[in-house]
Amino acid sequence: MPFPNAADLYNTIDATTLGDILWQSFSLLYDGELPKKNTPTWMSKSFKVFSQSPHAIVKNMLSNQGFDGHFDYKPVQHYDANGKWQYQNFMSGEWAWKQADIISQDDNTHGSMFVPIILGSNKTTVSVATGQNKYYLIYISIGNVHNSVRRAYQNVLALLGFLSIPKSKSLI
Known part of the structure; x- marks a missing residue:
């Protein structure tokens, strides 16, 4: 395995940059009212979220000179x-x-300038050295860029973050 333990893997992810944007991580935990019976286990588990600054990503997109002529101000x-x-x-x-x-x-x-923020998400499974962990990827884009550029994936779609869902029989 390329990482001796999970902490080393997470530290590597946290230190990875895309351009000049650092990855950050935080944990989420459900804090609402719990059902009296048959409480799903996800309601009591903490989940790790890895993300980049949406402000920094959008700023990079807005300054991308490759969009010149394919961008509405x-x-x-x-x-x-x-x-x-x-x-x-x-x-x-x-x-x-x-x-x-x-x-x-x-x-x-x-x-x-009006800059519409477009978010999207999908689920993927990574099996290399992870034991089939599932991740929900969160993508970000801006609406100012023309569809012709968007379809060509010319740096107009960026990975904003992902939620790691550890393998578990009790999760939904």
């Missing part, structure tokens, strides 16, 4: 030959226009 409208509104990218949607209108009504936000 404000909501846009595209029309076809018949004058019908064409929805091509996230910032061409009605919701983006409504959000920009809200921002424009506040004098303190004049000159600000």
Whole structure:
């Protein structure tokens, strides 16, 4: 095994950077009311979350010069030959226009740019030296980048964090 123990593995993960963003970790524990009978074991277990700063990731995306020409700084409208509104990218949607209108009504936000944050998640299983641990990956992106770039995965989708789910028969 490449790591002598779990602590060494976690320390290595915590010290790993992507660009200039450090990985951090924290634990989550359910603190709500417990059922009187048949309490699921996940309600009393602590789960480790590994993440990067969403602010730093978005800042890196906004400064990516590779998006030049494929990035909307404000909501846009595209029309076809018949004058019908064409929805091509996230910032061409009605919701983006409504959000920009809200921002424009506040004098303190004049000159600000609307940056929609898009989050996604999926589950994956890693079996190499981990004993089939499951992880829920959390991805982050911004809505300003055109779909053509998003589909090409040109640094517009970043791994924000992951929740490690240790192998257990009692977890859901």
